[in-house]
Amino acid sequence: MRPINQYAALKIVAGTSHPALAKGIAQQLGIPVTPMDVSKFSDGETYVRIDESIRACDVFVVQTLCNPANDYLMELFIIVDALRRASAGRITAVVPYFAYARQDRKTNDREPITAKLVANLMTTAGINRVLTADLHADQVQGFFDIPLDHIKALPLIAGYLKKKKIKDLVVVSPDFGSIKRSHELATALDTALVVISKRRSRKEHDTIEDMTILGEVKGKNIVIVDDMISTGGTIVRAVEVLKKNGAKDCYVGCTHPLLIGHAAEKLAQADIKELIVTDSVPLPHQKFLKQMVVLSLAPWLAKTIECIHQGTQMGMLFDQLKSDYLEGKR
Ligand code: R5P
Numbered sequence: 001m002r003p004i005n006q007y008a009a010l011k012i013v014a015g016t017s018h019p020a021l022a023k024g025i026a027q028q029l030g031i032p033v034t035p036m037d038v039s040k041f042s043d044g045e046t047y048v049r050i051d052e053s054i055r056a057c058d059v060f061v062v063q064t065l066c067n068p069a070n071d072y073l074m075e076l077f078i079i080v081d082a083l084r085r086a087s088a089g090r091i092t093a094v095v096p097y098f099a100y101a102r103q104d105r106k107t108n109d110r111e112p113i114t115a116k117l118v119a120n121l122m123t124t125a126g127i128n129r130v131l132t133a134d135l136h137a138d139q140v141q142g143f144f145d146i147p148l149d150h151i152k153a154l155p156l157i158a159g160y161l162k163k164k165k166i167k168d169l170v171v172v173s174p175d176f177g178s179i180k181r182s183h184e185l186a187t188a189l190d191t192a193l194v195v196i197s198k199r200r201s202r203k204e205h206d207t208i209e210d211m212t213i214l215g216e217v218k219g220k221n222i223v224i225v226d227d228m229i230s231t232g233g234t235i236v237r238a239v240e241v242l243k244k245n246g247a248k249d250c251y252v253g254c255t256h257p258l259l260i261g262h263a264a265e266k267l268a269q270a271d272i273k274e275l276i277v278t279d280s281v282p283l284p285h286q287k288f289l290k291q292m293v294v295l296s297l298a299p300w301l302a303k304t305i306e307c308i309h310q311g312t313q314m315g316m317l318f319d320q321l322k323s324d325y326l327e328g329k330r
Helices: 019-029 069-085 114-125 138-143 154-164 176-189 233-244 263-269 298-310 314-326
Strands: 010-014 036-040 046-050 058-062 090-095 129-133 148-151 169-173 192-200 208-214 221-229 250-257 274-278 292-295
Touching: 010 019, 010 298, 019 058, 019 298, 036 069, 046 069, 058 069, 058 298, 069 090, 069 114, 090 298, 114 138, 129 298, 138 148, 148 298, 154 176, 154 221, 154 250, 154 274, 154 292, 154 314, 169 176, 176 192, 176 221, 192 233, 208 233, 221 233, 233 250, 233 263, 298 314
Parallel strands: 010 058, 058 090, 090 129, 129 148, 169 192, 169 221, 221 250, 250 274, 274 292
Antiparallel strands: 036 046, 192 208
16 A cells, blocks of 8 residues: 655755756756755855745755765755754755765774764754765665665666667776676676776875776776766776776766866876766866766656655666666666
C-alpha cells in the first residue's frame, strides 16, 4: 500500500550557492521556487526571510557546498532555522556537493573528522533529511543519524560515453579511493580497469608527490573518472603520466567540477579530449572550457524529491533511471 504523505505542499527553496540548479529542479517538478530574501547585514551576517507561508509544507532546500563552503553552510543553517520557526512540516537539505567529506577519518594525529562534524551540525540545525550526490566516500552516509538519499552521476557519464562508441577504451582510476566508482564505469562500458597509485604530500595536501600506473595503457583510449576536480592536480598529472606511457585520447568524467584557483587554466592546457562534468556546482563563464560537456543532475534530483515527497519506494526508480541513462533513453 502506498504510504500517505503527512505533509502539505512540496516546496523548493534556493540558497544562493546554485540558483540555476534549484530553478532546474523546480521546473522539472512543475512548481516555482519559493520566494525568499537572502541578504547581508553590513557586518557580513546573513539575513533570511521566507516570503510566503510554508506552514506544514515538505520543504527542500537546494544548497550546494561549493567555494566558499563555510559561508554556504552557515547560510543553509540560517535558512533552516527560518523554516523551522515558520513551522515547516519537514526540511530536506538538497546538497549536491557535500563539502568537508574528504576528511572522513584521521590520517594523522590531532586532526578533525569534518564529515562527521558537518553531519552533526546539519542534524542540530533541524534538517530532517539529506539528499546528496556522489559523496566522496559511501561510508559518510553512516555519519548521519537522519535519512540520507544518495544519487550517483555515473550512469549519466557512462550513458554519454557509451553513445560515443569509443574503440580500444580502458577506464583508469586516478587513485585507490576511486577504484569502486571506476570499476562500476568499466563494467557499464565493458572495458578493462587500470589503476593509478597516487601519493600525496603529508604536509601540503594539494601536492601530489608520485603517480604510478598499474596496468597497460599503451595504444588505448582512456576514460578517467573521479568524484571531484578541485585544484586539477590529480587529473592533470594523471593525463600527463598516461600520455607518457603511450595512451591515445583521454576523456575525463567527474561529478563535482570545483575548479579551485587556476584549475580551469591547467585543465585547458592538459591534453584532454573531453571533460564530462555535472552541474552539481555552478560553473562560472570563465571556468567553462571548450572541451567541457555539462550533464544536468536536475532531472534525477527532481524525481528523487518527488519520490521522497510521495513516500514511494526509491530503489525501483533508481534502477529505472540508471537503465534509461545507460541505454541512452535520457
Ligand atoms: C581524492 O581523493 C579525490 O577523489 C580527488 O581525486 C581529489 O580530491 C581531486 O583534487 P585535486 O583536483 O585537487 O587533485
